[in-house]
Amino acid sequence: MIFSFTKIGMKLILIVSLTVIIIFAVFAYFSIQDQSENLITEVERHANQLSETIRHSTRFDMLANRREHVHNIINRIGEESSITNLRILNKEGEIIYSIHQDEIGEMVDKNAESCYACHAENQPLQKLSIQERTRIFRIDPDSSRTLGIINPIYNEQTCWEADCHAHSEKQTVLGVLDIAVSLSEIDKVADQSSMNMIIYTLFAILLIAIVLRLAVKNLIRKPVQNLVKATNYVAIGNLNHRIASSRRDELGQLANSFDNMTKNLSEMRMQLFQSDKLASLGKLAAGVAHEINNPLTGVLTYSSFLLKRAQDNPEMKADLEVIVRETKRSREIVKGLLDFSRQSTPRRGKVNVNEVIENAITIVSNQLKINHVELKKEMLNTLPEISGDANQVQQVILNLIVNAIDALGNKGGKIEIVTTETRLSPYGVTKIRNATCPKGHDLMDSEHKIDGRPSIKLKAKSGKNEGFIHLDPVYGNHNHHYGIEFNKNEIIKLFCPQCGISLVDENDKGPDCGAPVYNLIIPEQGILKGCTKFGCGWQKWDFVDKSGDRNFVEIKISDNGCGINKDDLDKIFDPFFTTKGQKGTGLGLSVIWGIVDNHKGKISVESVVDKGTTFTINLPE
Amino acid sequence: MKESTDILVIDDEIVILDAIKKIASLIDLTSDTCLNVDEALNNLNQKKYNLIICDIMMPDKDGFELLHIIRQKRIQTPIVITTGFSTLENAVKALYEGAIGFIPKPFSVDELTSIIKRGLEYGKIFTAQNSFTKSKNEDLLSFVPCPPKYYRLGYDSWMNKSSEGTVLIGVTDLFLKSIGMIKEIDFMKPEETVYQGGTCLKIYDNNEFSHQVIAPISGKIIDINEKVIVNKSLLEKDPYFQGWIYRMIPENLEHEINNIIPCSSDI
Numbered sequence: 001m002i003f004s005f006t007k008i009g010m011k012l013i014l015i016v017s018l019t020v021i022i023i024f025a026v027f028a029y030f031s032i033q034d035q036s037e038n039l040i041t042e043v044e045r046h047a048n049q050l051s052e053t054i055r056h057s058t059r060f061d062m063l064a065n066r067r068e069h070v071h072n073i074i075n076r077i078g079e080e081s082s083i084t085n086l087r088i089l090n091k092e093g094e095i096i097y098s099i100h101q102d103e104i105g106e107m108v109d110k111n112a113e114s115c116y117a118c119h120a121e122n123q124p125l126q127k128l129s130i131q132e133r134t135r136i137f138r139i140d141p142d143s144s145r146t147l148g149i150i151n152p153i154y155n156e157q158t159c160w161e162a163d164c165h166a167h168s169e170k171q172t173v174l175g176v177l178d179i180a181v182s183l184s185e186i187d188k189v190a191d192q193s194s195m196n197m198i199i200y201t202l203f204a205i206l207l208i209a210i211v212l213r214l215a216v217k218n219l220i221r222k223p224v225q226n227l228v229k230a231t232n233y234v235a236i237g238n239l240n241h242r243i244a245s246s247r248r249d250e251l252g253q254l255a256n257s258f259d260n261m262t263k264n265l266s267e268m269r270m271q272l273f274q275s276d277k278l279a280s281l282g283k284l285a286a287g288v289a290h291e292i293n294n295p296l297t298g299v300l301t302y303s304s305f306l307l308k309r310a311q312d313n314p315e316m317k318a319d320l321e322v323i324v325r326e327t328k329r330s331r332e333i334v335k336g337l338l339d340f341s342r343q344s345t346p347r348r349g350k351v352n353v354n355e356v357i358e359n360a361i362t363i364v365s366n367q368l369k370i371n372h373v374e375l376k377k378e379m380l381n382t383l384p385e386i387s388g389d390a391n392q393v394q395q396v397i398l399n400l401i402v403n404a405i406d407a408l409g410n411k412g413g414k415i416e417i418v419t420t421e422t423r424l425s426p427y428g429v430t431k432i433r434n435a436t437c438p439k440g441h442d443l444m445d446s447e448h449k450i451d452g453r454p455s456i457k458l459k460a461k462s463g464k465n466e467g468f469i470h471l472d473p474v475y476g477n478h479n480h481h482y483g484i485e486f487n488k489n490e491i492i493k494l495f496c497p498q499c500g501i502s503l504v505d506e507n508d509k510g511p512d513c514g515a516p517v518y519n520l521i522i523p524e525q526g527i528l529k530g531c532t533k534f535g536c537g538w539q540k541w542d543f544v545d546k547s548g549d550r551n552f553v554e555i556k557i558s559d560n561g562c563g564i565n566k567d568d569l570d571k572i573f574d575p576f577f578t579t580k581g582q583k584g585t586g587l588g589l590s591v592i593w594g595i596v597d598n599h600k601g602k603i604s605v606e607s608v609v610d611k612g613t614t615f616t617i618n619l620p621e
Numbered sequence: 622m623k624e625s626t627d628i629l630v631i632d633d634e635i636v637i638l639d640a641i642k643k644i645a646s647l648i649d650l651t652s653d654t655c656l657n658v659d660e661a662l663n664n665l666n667q668k669k670y671n672l673i674i675c676d677i678m679m680p681d682k683d684g685f686e687l688l689h690i691i692r693q694k695r696i697q698t699p700i701v702i703t704t705g706f707s708t709l710e711n712a713v714k715a716l717y718e719g720a721i722g723f724i725p726k727p728f729s730v731d732e733l734t735s736i737i738k739r740g741l742e743y744g745k746i747f748t749a750q751n752s753f754t755k756s757k758n759e760d761l762l763s764f765v766p767c768p769p770k771y772y773r774l775g776y777d778s779w780m781n782k783s784s785e786g787t788v789l790i791g792v793t794d795l796f797l798k799s800i801g802m803i804k805e806i807d808f809m810k811p812e813e814t815v816y817q818g819g820t821c822l823k824i825y826d827n828n829e830f831s832h833q834v835i836a837p838i839s840g841k842i843i844d845i846n847e848k849v850i851v852n853k854s855l856l857e858k859d860p861y862f863q864g865w866i867y868r869m870i871p872e873n874l875e876h877e878i879n880n881i882i883p884c885s886s887d888i
Binding site for chain 2 (some may be wrong): 291308324
């Protein structure tokens with residue numbers, strides 16, 4: 001499996017190895033070629049020098065016609081192992097001197113190696129350049145290469161004037177000095193170089209393979225295997241598995257977006273599950289309503305019938321009136337159930353919050369009684385209507401009252417519902433749903449939520465420290481989360497976490513403390529400015545400030561129950577967070593949060609353990 | 622001449638049948654009861670009834686099927702639909718299919734009494750109308766039908782598209798005639814939302830019975846006809862023009878207009 005060619009690692013190793021082989025082969029070919037050429041040039045020069053030396057050293061003996069001396073010199077020089085042949089031919093091609101004694105007196109053909117250079121053309125050449133004097137050949141195919149050099153001996157005055165009168169004045173070339181030098185040494189060196197090159201190549205390939213294998217294993221195989229494992233988990237339905245990769249490369253990004261996807265999937269699945277449950281509950285409620293309405297009709301008609309007949313009997317009349325009243329109340333409760341089953345289609349309209357609260361109280365009135373809850377209402381009669389979905393608002397109120405009853409437990413207690421009208425500036429209320437850097441990179445981080453909303457992620461520098469700051473996404477709120485430590489009053493440098501562009505305008509100073517101002521682009525809604533000084537809360541968003549203060553309906557629902565501890569307080573609006581164990585789905589408050597958010601409102605909670613909890617909802621008119 | 626009984630009640634629950642029978646007898650009306658639609662059709666073949674009260678959800682044939690069959694047989698008897706599954710959709714569907722009234726269960730004695738009285742009035746008006754039409758004397762029509770271009774929800778209410786995307790809604794002449802003298806009208810408030818199939822107006826007659834008008838279309842009320850508030854008789858004199866009730870911004874006109882009847886089809 002490991003060496004299968006289908007794996008990325010093996011494919012990579014194969015490709016890189018082939019490339020290395022080609023590069024080394026080309027390199028080796030030219031380098032060896034070059035090297036051997038240099039060596040040959042050197043040998044050539046050496047042989048040439050030798051040839052000149054012999055010509056000069058035999059000159060005197062030639063002139064004196066001391067042939068024994070010339071033989072001696074040639075034999076002596078010819079003893080050197082690299083010289084394979086050393087001979088002098090006369091013009092007719094007869095070998096006069098040679099280190100091989102048996103050759104002397106033999107005639108050399110015009111096509112022989114020694115003569116070829118000059119006699120290749122029809123007309124023999126008189127002069128030869130140094131390059132032309134040398135040639136490389138093999139005596140027979142199996143022998144090593146040999147370098148031959150011919151040195152023509154030209155006619156000089158001293159030659160034809162010598163006592164021997166062997167040469168006439170008309171001759172140009174008297175003979176040829178022919179030396180053959182073995183190139184076996186050079187070939188050996190070249191072979192050695194080739195061998196070395198092959199060894200280097202193999203070694204390089206091996207090294208690259210090892211390095212690549214390790215790199216592929218760590219950079220690709222492990223993260224890919226993790227991803228494959230995670231997809232398999234998702235495939236079998238486990239949406240809680242997270243890869244949690246800390247890498248910052250492409251595979252790390254893939255893993256993070258995979259995590260994000262599974263997280264959203266699991267949330268969606270839970271919501272689907274929940275809405276499915278609600279839908280079947282709705283169907284059930286509608287069915288139950290229908291079934292209950294028939295017997296209620298009996299009760300209501302007969303009791304009101306009796307009531308009509310009991311006009312003369314005050315005692316009986318009073319009792320019957322109770323029956324009629326309570327039956328009518330039952331009718332309203334059933335009507336509430338039917339309304340609940342229709343909740344799937346939200347209808348927006350004008351909502352009278354007080355009325356909605358009264359309706360909600362009717363539904364839970366029995367529960368309040370059973371749990372010994374004392375309900376106190378303080379409703380503003382002149383409360384303006386809000387625009388929204390009455391059913392959804394009722395769901396919010398109902399959920400909060402039920403939560404309050406749960407918080408009170410068996411002992412009972414007090415629940416207080418207060419409605420008032422308030423005027424709130426956009427500061428501290430308006431949500432920042434979208435923010436970018438000047439280059440258009442999204443700064444919103446849905447992974448890191450503050451009060452249930454995606455925060456604004458910025459890169460921050462403090463001295464040599466670097467880290468992230470998550471800004472509170474509510475304009476004017478300062479529940480920022482700091483990833484690194486800052487000194488008091490420190491000026492924080494802020495950058496886009498994606499492109500690193502500075503978000504601070506050094507020329508723009510905040511009015512409160514004179515520190516530079518950071519700018520966040522809010523798409524289609526202007527620019528949000530804020531102070532970079534640690535601890536300074538100045539923020540300005542002209543686009544939103546322009547619209548001025550708005551009227552809100554405020555609903556406060558308080559209980560004096562068990563309260564919520566501080567650690568849980570941050571999490572209560574998160575989906576699936578529950579303190580009720582198996583009894584709760586953990587969706588109640590997150591659904592409420594969603595409804596309030598949809599109505600462009602605000603929900604906040606204050607709680608002291610064992611003292612009680614107050615939920616405050618502000619809904620715009 | 623067939624034997625005549627006042628009311629035919631159809632419901633699959635005996636307790637409801639008994640209750641309605643008792644209420645009818647309270648106002649000196651005779652009634653027959655049936656447990657299903659087939660039995661009722663049988664009765665209708667043998668007897669003449671002035672009013673039918675029918676449940677929706679019943680085994681075999683439901684109340685809508687009865688409405689259908691009765692319309693096919695051209696039986697003039699007015700029908701009131703009642704149900705324990707009282708959704709807005711059911712109310713709209715019942716009136717669209719030809720019922721003259723819709724009363725959700727559970728009802729009180731007074732609620733049912735008022736709708737029975739109104740239903741019997743419808744019957745009388747229809748009968749009168751028929752004899753007038755036969756005599757070809759159109760000037761003597763006993764009620765004014767709603768004008769063409771208008772839409773109506775059953776015989777309860779009408780809707781007319783007005784300028785700038787608003788609609789006017791009002792009560793049909795037949796509904797008003799069936800009530801008799803108007804003592805008081807209970808209006809909704811501006812800015813309130815009415816729903817198609819939901820109550821939009823309560824009219825009290827001289828006998829303190831309340832009659833609920835079902836809205837033809839959903840929307841937000843932006844204006845109430847002050848003249849009608851001041852002068853109730855205007856409603857009776859000119860129910861389709863001067864006597865409009867609410868001006869509204871419709872919520873889902875495109876879809877809801879399919880649930881109401883164009884008045885041009887009446888002529």
